[in-house]
Amino acid sequence: MPVEVETKSMTIRMLEDLHRALQKPLEERRWGMVIDLRKCVGCNACTVACKAENNTPPGVAYHVVIEEEIGQYPNVARRFLPRPCMQCEHPPCVKVCPVNATYRRPDGIVVIDYDVCIGCRYCLTACPYGARSFDFGDFYTAGHTPEVAAYDTNPSFEYGRLHQRLPGRLNQSPIGNARKCTFCIHRLEKGMLPACITTCLGGARIFGDLNDPKSLAAQMAASPRVVRLKEELGTEPSVYYLL
Amino acid sequence: MRKRLWLILAVGVIALAFGVVGMMDRLRFGLLHVGYGTPIPWALWVVFYIYFIGLSAGAFLISSLVYVFGFKQYEAIGRIAVFTALVSLITALLFIWVDLGHMERFTEVFTRPGFHSPLAWIVWLYTAYFFLLVAEAWFLMRRSFARGARQGGLKGGLYRILALGTQEGTPADEARDMRIVRVLGSIGVPLAIAFHGGTGTVFAVTIARAYWYSGLFPLLFLVSALASGGALLTAVAAFIIPNGYQRHRELVISLGRLLLILLLVEVLMEVAEFLVSLYGTAPAHTAPIQEQLFGPNWWIFWMLGLIGAVGLPMLVLVTAGRRSGLAVGLVALLSAICFIGIRWNIVLPGFALPELPGLEYALVEPHLNYLARYTPTIMEWQVSAFAIGIALILFAVGYHLLPLEKEPSTETWQRQEVSR
Ligand code: SF4
Ligand code: SF4
Numbered sequence: 001m002p003v004e005v006e007t008k009s010m011t012i013r014m015l016e017d018l019h020r021a022l023q024k025p026l027e028e029r030r031w032g033m034v035i036d037l038r039k040c041v042g043c044n045a046c047t048v049a050c051k052a053e054n055n056t057p058p059g060v061a062y063h064v065v066i067e068e069e070i071g072q073y074p075n076v077a078r079r080f081l082p083r084p085c086m087q088c089e090h091p092p093c094v095k096v097c098p099v100n101a102t103y104r105r106p107d108g109i110v111v112i113d114y115d116v117c118i119g120c121r122y123c124l125t126a127c128p129y130g131a132r133s134f135d136f137g138d139f140y141t142a143g144h145t146p147e148v149a150a151y152d153t154n155p156s157f158e159y160g161r162l163h164q165r166l167p168g169r170l171n172q173s174p175i176g177n178a179r180k181c182t183f184c185i186h187r188l189e190k191g192m193l194p195a196c197i198t199t200c201l202g203g204a205r206i207f208g209d210l211n212d213p214k215s216l217a218a219q220m221a222a223s224p225r226v227v228r229l230k231e232e233l234g235t236e237p238s239v240y241y242l243l
Numbered sequence: 244m245r246k247r248l249w250l251i252l253a254v255g256v257i258a259l260a261f262g263v264v265g266m267m268d269r270l271r272f273g274l275l276h277v278g279y280g281t282p283i284p285w286a287l288w289v290v291f292y293i294y295f296i297g298l299s300a301g302a303f304l305i306s307s308l309v310y311v312f313g314f315k316q317y318e319a320i321g322r323i324a325v326f327t328a329l330v331s332l333i334t335a336l337l338f339i340w341v342d343l344g345h346m347e348r349f350t351e352v353f354t355r356p357g358f359h360s361p362l363a364w365i366v367w368l369y370t371a372y373f374f375l376l377v378a379e380a381w382f383l384m385r386r387s388f389a390r391g392a393r394q395g396g397l398k399g400g401l402y403r404i405l406a407l408g409t410q411e412g413t414p415a416d417e418a419r420d421m422r423i424v425r426v427l428g429s430i431g432v433p434l435a436i437a438f439h440g441g442t443g444t445v446f447a448v449t450i451a452r453a454y455w456y457s458g459l460f461p462l463l464f465l466v467s468a469l470a471s472g473g474a475l476l477t478a479v480a481a482f483i484i485p486n487g488y489q490r491h492r493e494l495v496i497s498l499g500r501l502l503l504i505l506l507l508v509e510v511l512m513e514v515a516e517f518l519v520s521l522y523g524t525a526p527a528h529t530a531p532i533q534e535q536l537f538g539p540n541w542w543i544f545w546m547l548g549l550i551g552a553v554g555l556p557m558l559v560l561v562t563a564g565r566r567s568g569l570a571v572g573l574v575a576l577l578s579a580i581c582f583i584g585i586r587w588n589i590v591l592p593g594f595a596l597p598e599l600p601g602l603e604y605a606l607v608e609p610h611l612n613y614l615a616r617y618t619p620t621i622m623e624w625q626v627s628a629f630a631i632g633i634a635l636i637l638f639a640v641g642y643h644l645l646p647l648e649k650e651p652s653t654e655t656w657q658r659q660e661v662s663r
Contacts, residue, residue, distance in 0.1 A: 099352055099357055
């Protein structure tokens, strides 16, 4: 009997998964990510895409790629570990917030309400993955060059709302708030994949609904090659790594 | 006003003048000009905050020795202790307030508290404690206000207002007031233990920071609060009360003995913490300790913490401090000030390592630089000076105006004892 071979592009398949998930009620979805470390080439396209998508200022990093050199000459290699927010199922950052400004949505994404956050930074000390940044009000150009570049003041669309940062308004949110990766909720809700997923040139990143056994993400997350970071802390990350 | 109080006032005004520019910067530019960042999100102001909250809890617990546990030998500093606790509390809250990214939203802790957060709990407890302190201070002093209202001038007018219609009253009334104080103090003791242990708990529950994540931490907070608060009160008794170290020699020396015990317990706990942490191989446990001992800021541990706050005071307390009130007062002052080093080493070593190895090289941007060493900026020092300036001015003016040194007559106490 001929074996049916899946030839669909990964991106198309993830998009189909996404649209299928969007048909379900919010609380039945559980967004998750699987990152294949063998495919990651350490190009940081994801980091840049995230910066561009969310217009994050200097010092605010939702996503980074951690590089590590392993072995000794002549047997050396580099290892790359992309690190978004883990969207923990038991997020320590949420528990410590004194004003309930940060919480876990029913679909598993941990969000921050910029209008409520008092900027105490307790969540920054509590996150075991360094996934939160504080917005200190820095700009790439304002204050450094004669002209303020447009990208410095362009709004971001996080949480489906318009957030504009202006050099003259340093007390206005999201300045003075904790900030973090949102799995690009604003894109998801419009049927688009997170920016880091679409841009990944190694095809290392897989995104989807972990509650849907047919989704690529759920299938990859079930692989025996899978690990999660600092599993011993009981945070139950929604980001899986394929070794 | 007394010369010593003038001196404190002058230092306070100078600090305030130095700090006002930084405070304006803080209000206008938010946290843009601070030296800390995402890798070290809590820094100098948090250090000062836990320092002053510790002084407050310590001073209050010492006052309870007089009003709750009936140690009459400390009576002369009872009111001063309650007053010092109040000033320290206000200063601590000022520090934590300026540290918020959105100062204007602090009320949310009351309107929409997250009670799964120890931070929300302690703010509620601080508030309860604040009202309790005010009430206790008032019941302690209201008869003095009523009597003082007879005098003319500013003080008389102020006392008339503060008396809130209280009459001078009979000794029996005073004894009743003292019973109320005793009740308030008895509520205050568990409250102070809860809010200061709670402050330690804020740190202790963060599983992400192995240095803090220990059941010892809240206890360590309590012991060092008592030690630092006790040291401060000893210094106040020795030097702010005129000739205190001679006039109240017994009291000062006895406070010195108490301080010695507290410092010993502090050392014991620190040693336990250090030995256990250093024994292992996990960098999350060893690095924060090594950083304190041998890191670039090694002197904070050795000079301020070990020698200034603990070592030298202990040495003097077991030698000259057994007879000389002056010696006790001096080392108590030294210890109270140097405790800031111990506070620094509670907060900062928690951030000795990045959360994930290699994170420090991943992205280096302003306020996101794991590789840079944290040094407070001028603006941070200015804002600190501003808050400390306010504390000193409050202390000097309050001390001058309020009847803090009036010692309740011994008959009052005896009658109270008899009636009980
Ligand atoms: S990775 Fe950090 S910020 Fe993200 S949910 Fe977990 S604890 Fe919170
Ligand atoms: S910084 Fe904001 S989100 Fe984080 S704990 Fe404080 S109030 Fe909550």
